[in-house]
Amino acid sequence: xxDDLGRELKELIIESLDLEDVTPEDIDDxxxxxxxxxxxxxxxxxELGMQIQKKYNLKLDANNEANKQHFASVNALRRFIESQQxx
Amino acid sequence: MVFQPALLIPCYNHGDQIGATVSRxxxxxxxxxxxxxxxxxxxxxxxxxxxxxHEWLTLVRLPENRGKGAAVAAGVDAAAESGWTxxxxxxxxxxxxxxxxxxLLDKARDQPDALVSGQPIYDDDIPxxxxxxxxxxxxxxxxxxxSFAIRDSMCGFRVYPVAASRELFHSHRIGRRMDxxxxxxxxxxxxxxxxxxxxxxxxxxxxxxxxFDMLGDNARIAWMHARLxxxxxxxxxxxVARRLRRGSEKIHWTRQAERGTYWLMWLGLQLYRVFGRPxxxxxxxxxxxxxxxxxxxxxxxxRDFLQRVYEHGGAQQRPPRALDVYRHFFMFSDCIVxxxxxxxxxxxxxxxxxxGQQMLLDEAARGRGAILMTSHxxxxxxxxxxxxxxxxxxxNVLVYNHHAPRINRIIEKSNPNSRLKxxxxxxxxxxxxxxxxxxxxxxxxxxxxxxxxxxxLNENVVPARFLGSEAPFPTGPFIIxxxxxxxxxxxxCVRVEGRYRIDVVHFAEEITLSRKxxxxxxxxxxxxxxxxxxxxxxETPMQWFNFYDFWGHxxxxxxxxxxxxxxxxx
Numbered sequence: 048x049x050d051d052l053g054r055e056l057k058e059l060i061i062e063s064l065d066l067e068d069v070t071p072e073d074i075d076d077x078x079x080x081x082x083x084x085x086x087x088x089x090x091x092x093x094e095l096g097m098q099i100q101k102k103y104n105l106k107l108d109a110n111n112e113a114n115k116q117h118f119a120s121v122n123a124l125r126r127f128i129e130s131q132q133x134x
Numbered sequence: 135m136v137f138q139p140a141l142l143i144p145c146y147n148h149g150d151q152i153g154a155t156v157s158r159x160x161x162x163x164x165x166x167x168x169x170x171x172x173x174x175x176x177x178x179x180x181x182x183x184x185x186x187x188h189e190w191l192t193l194v195r196l197p198e199n200r201g202k203g204a205a206v207a208a209g210v211d212a213a214a215e216s217g218w219t220x221x222x223x224x225x226x227x228x229x230x231x232x233x234x235x236x237x238l239l240d241k242a243r244d245q246p247d248a249l250v251s252g253q254p255i256y257d258d259d260i261p262x263x264x265x266x267x268x269x270x271x272x273x274x275x276x277x278x279x280x281s282f283a284i285r286d287s288m289c290g291f292r293v294y295p296v297a298a299s300r301e302l303f304h305s306h307r308i309g310r311r312m313d314x315x316x317x318x319x320x321x322x323x324x325x326x327x328x329x330x331x332x333x334x335x336x337x338x339x340x341x342x343x344x345x346f347d348m349l350g351d352n353a354r355i356a357w358m359h360a361r362l363x364x365x366x367x368x369x370x371x372x373x374v375a376r377r378l379r380r381g382s383e384k385i386h387w388t389r390q391a392e393r394g395t396y397w398l399m400w401l402g403l404q405l406y407r408v409f410g411r412p413x414x415x416x417x418x419x420x421x422x423x424x425x426x427x428x429x430x431x432x433x434x435x436x437r438d439f440l441q442r443v444y445e446h447g448g449a450q451q452r453p454p455r456a457l458d459v460y461r462h463f464f465m466f467s468d469c470i471v472x473x474x475x476x477x478x479x480x481x482x483x484x485x486x487x488x489x490g491q492q493m494l495l496d497e498a499a500r501g502r503g504a505i506l507m508t509s510h511x512x513x514x515x516x517x518x519x520x521x522x523x524x525x526x527x528x529x530n531v532l533v534y535n536h537h538a539p540r541i542n543r544i545i546e547k548s549n550p551n552s553r554l555k556x557x558x559x560x561x562x563x564x565x566x567x568x569x570x571x572x573x574x575x576x577x578x579x580x581x582x583x584x585x586x587x588x589x590x591l592n593e594n595v596v597p598a599r600f601l602g603s604e605a606p607f608p609t610g611p612f613i614i615x616x617x618x619x620x621x622x623x624x625x626x627c628v629r630v631e632g633r634y635r636i637d638v639v640h641f642a643e644e645i646t647l648s649r650k651x652x653x654x655x656x657x658x659x660x661x662x663x664x665x666x667x668x669x670x671x672x673e674t675p676m677q678w679f680n681f682y683d684f685w686g687h688x689x690x691x692x693x694x695x696x697x698x699x700x701x702x703x704x
Contacts, residue, residue, distance in 0.1 A: 065649045090652065093617055096564030097571060111563035118564075 052125050056099075060121075063098040064091050076122045092118060099124070105131050137243050139293065140218040141166035141235075144205030148226035149177030155224070156184055156191065158232045167192050167221070169209045172199035192216075202290075203314030207303040213296050219246070222293045230291040234334045241332050242293040249299075249322050252291035252334035270404070271316060271355075278320050278362040280373040280424055285331050287316040298327050312351040313358040320362050324369055374428045406474045414471050422467035426460055432681035436462045439678055442601040448672030465676045469513045472629070476516045490623070490638030494579070497621065498527055503574040504621040507611055507641060509585040509667055510679045512628035517636065529554040530573055532582040532614075560588075562610070567617050574620045581625065584611040584663050585680065596656045598664035601671070605685045607660040615645040624666055628674045639666070 057071035060080070064087065074085060081087045087095070096118065100107055105128065108114050117127040141164050145152055152168075159166060168191060170181050178195075185193040194212050196205065206223060213221045220242050224230050234252065242250045268288060275287045302308065302321055309317035323329050366373070405413040426433065440454035440462065450458070497504050508514045517529075531554065535541070538556040557580075559566060570580060587595050587608050594613075595606040615622050622641040627634055641662070647655045671678055 090613055090647075091649070093564060093567050093613070097567055097617060100564070100568050107565045107568055109565050111561065111565075114564050 052128065053121055056121055056124055056128075059098060059102065060085075060095060063094060074121060076125075077120050079120055080118060080124075099128075103128050103131070136219055137246060138218045139220040139222055139239055139242065140164060140213055140216070142206065142209040142213065142221040142223045142294075143168045143226050144171055144202050144209065144223070145169065145173060145177070145181065145226040146171040146199060146202075146205070147173045147177050149173065149180040151228050152177070152180060152226050153184065155226055155228050155232075156188070158228075159224075159235075160188070160190075162232075162235055163190075164222075164235075165190050165192065165216070165218070167194060167209045167212055168226075169205040169212075170195045171201070171205040172196050201310035201314065202312075203308050203310035203318070206294075206314065206318075207308070210294060210296055210299050210303060214300055219296055220293050221296060221299075223290055225290050229337050231335045231337075234291075234332065237332050238291070238293050238334075241330060242295075245328065245330060247295060247298070248328040248330045249295065249319060250293040250330050250332060251286065251319065252289045252336070253286045253331040254289045254291075254336035255333055271359075274359045274363070275316060275320060277420060277424070278359070278366045279323050280366065280370060280428065281323075281376075284319060284323060284329055287319045289334075289336065290315050291334060291336075295327065298322060298325070309354065309358050311354055313354045316355075317358050317362070321365075324365070324373070370424075370427065374424075406471075411471060411475065414474055415467075418467040418470055419464075422463050426463045429681075431683070432463075433459055435680070435682050435684065439601075439680075439684065440675060443672055443675040446601055446668075446672055448675055450675045462676055462678075463681075466679055466681075469629075469677070469679070472513060472634075473515050486634045486636065488636045488638075491636075493623065493638055493640065494527060498577055498579075501577050502620065503528075503576070503578045503580065504623055505574075505611075505615045505618065506579055506581040506623050506625040506638070507584045507615075507663060508581050508625050509583055509670075511585070511667060511671055512626050512674065512677045512679075513634070514581070514583075514625065514627045516627050516634060517625075526553055528573075528576075528578040530570075530578055530580050531556050532559045532570075532580055533557070534560050534588055559610075562614075567614070570614065571618050574618050580614075580618075582611045582614065584608060584660075585667060596653070596660045598657065598660040600664045600668055600684070603685055605664070607664060609656050609660070612645055612656055612659045612663075613647070615642070616647045619644055624663070626670055628670070628677050630674070637670075641666075 053076060054071055057074045060066070060074070061069050061071065066085075069085075078085065081092060096107065096114065099105065108117070116123065118124055141159060141162070143152070143155065143166065145168055148155075156166070156168075168181060168185070170178060170193060173181070181193055185191045192212070194208055196208060209221060209223075220239075222235060222238060222242075224232065224235075230252065238250050238252065242248070268286075271288060272284075272286070275284050276282055299318070299322070302318065302325065306321060308314060308321065319329060405416065409416070436459045437454050440450045440458055443450040444453055452458075494504070494506075533556050535556070535558055538558040542556050557566075557570075574580065584607065587606050588610055594609045596609050597604040598607045599605075600607075621643050622645055623638050624641045625636070625638050627636045629635075642659070645659055
């Protein structure tokens with residue numbers, strides 16, 4: 048099930064950000080999403096944050112640093128979503 | 135310079151408390167002067183006994199009661215004769231925290247030329263009326279010194295430099311009673327004595343003897359301020375020059391505005407309450423004149439703007455002169471008064487024409503909100519007071535201002551029915567975005583000014599042509615609009631022929647930014663915004679309230695819209 052979530056997240060990232068030449072297979076689970084790896088920037092982050100929040104009904108942190116950790120990679124994001132859904 | 139401090143206590147009928155105050159001072163190991171300001175026989179006897187018991191106490195006796203100012207003057211004379219260089223004045227009634235004496239003296243040792251004053255932090259037991267009275271005094275003192283240097287002029291807990299104070303006492307009649315503390319501080323400041331502050335706790339003694347005489351002292355204080363304001367006028371050029379010497383660095387508009395806006399608004403509102411429009415004008419006009427005199431940067435900005443309007447065939451029909459610039463500044467103060475009037479609910483329907491109102495009501499009827507892009511052309515803040523016309527639309531104004539919560543409290547106080555709130559977006563992150571999105575989905579409107587760059591310069595700005603050359607515009611408002619996927623309207627409120635005219639025009643059903651051409655897209659939207667703003671600025675140039683170099687800080691070439699350091703949470 049977590050693998051499904053991983054794939055779902057990758058599809059969501061590609062779709063919501065309009066990443067035309069990227070397929071889910073191109074995104075590594077532990078690869079940093081921002082700057083180095085996938086090269087997303089702060090505006091992408093905001094857009095992604097909105098989409099993920101809506102889809103999974105999450106409560107984001109008021110602390111931006113914490114959010115930065117949650118959105119560091121696909122795996123980090125998956126852990127964050129699972130922890131929120133568990134509670 | 136030798137530093138020989140002594141304590142100084144003026145005492146008038148505080149026989150009950152003086153013993154306790156003296157006993158708290160013994161361990162400081164300092165000589166102490168007590169000036170008996172014509173106290174009654176009981177207190178006089180207490181003082182005699184204390185002076186006999188403690189050899190570090192010196193008693194100076196005035197034959198009759200002359201007031202605190204006279205007592206301090208006598209103490210300063212006595213100190214000079216004993217060779218002391220500084221006197222630390224303490225009230226006899228025990229309201230000053232004697233534990234802070236070493237901190238005041240340390241400061242005085244560091245800056246022996248300065249007047250070192252306690253800056254009171256009050257316990258909750260201060261009487262309400264006196265608390266408000268203090269703020270009125272602060273503002274008057276700012277006007278009298280043309281500076282914000284004096285943060286509190288009423289706390290008597292101070293270290294006076296003996297030489298400078300003595301000179302002043304001998305050459306000038308200083309207020310002798312409740313007007314003394316403020317009078318001497320302002321006059322020392324005028325003569326070039328720096329004034330520095332040390333925070334200290336102050337207690338209002340419940341059972342204390344208060345010598346405040348409501349009628350006489352208030353009249354005395356009013357008369358003192360009248361004299362000080364008159365005294366300020368001939369000194370104005372010197373005071374302004376002094377201020378300019380101290381700090382002429384370029385200041386970003388947010389900091390410039392923060393300097394006094396909050397207190398100015400507060401004070402204006404209080405005066406408005408009591409004296410109506412003339413009262414508010416009384417305080418705002420001199421402040422604007424002062425701003426005009428002292429702020430060369432703002433004068434240049436105004437002239438440059440008006441020149442461009444003239445060149446583009448706008449309503450400024452001659453090359454701008456000094457008088458035009460002054461009128462431009464004046465318009466600003468008038469605008470503040472109008473704003474207060476509207477916040478107090480005194481602006482009536484017939485004074486306001488609202489074009490496009492129906493579009494907003496229609497959006498609200500559809501159960502969704504929108505973004506209203508505003509500017510600093512005209513008096514958009516006036517709309518805060520127009521609940522009726524806005525049909526109870528809920529408004530959130532997005533600002534870069536950490537005073538937002540305080541200003542919200544002011545709005546609430548002045549108009550409890552207000553449906554408007556300020557939201558501070560300096561720390562814009564995912565959570566802020568999500569909150570705003572929820573508000574729009576709940577049918578609330580978000581107003582955001584799109585003509586001023588965010589506080590951190592050269593970040594998140596995009597160039598757009600405005601009145602002949604490129605100016606930096608913020609990307610933030612357009613990015614927020616794109617994130618929220620909601621309709622965008624432009625909204626202005628200008629005064630035309632004595633009436634206010636609000637214009638709402640449709641700007642975009644949705645702002646979209648393609649990922650590949652995001653910078654170009656942002657530039658497109660910013661340019662469309664700038665074009666609309668330009669047309670309006672040409673029509674009412676005197677209501678352009680961006681008094682800084684609007685075209686300054688050129689936008690650097692590539693990708694400024696996007697932060698190169700990647701996602702860092704905003």
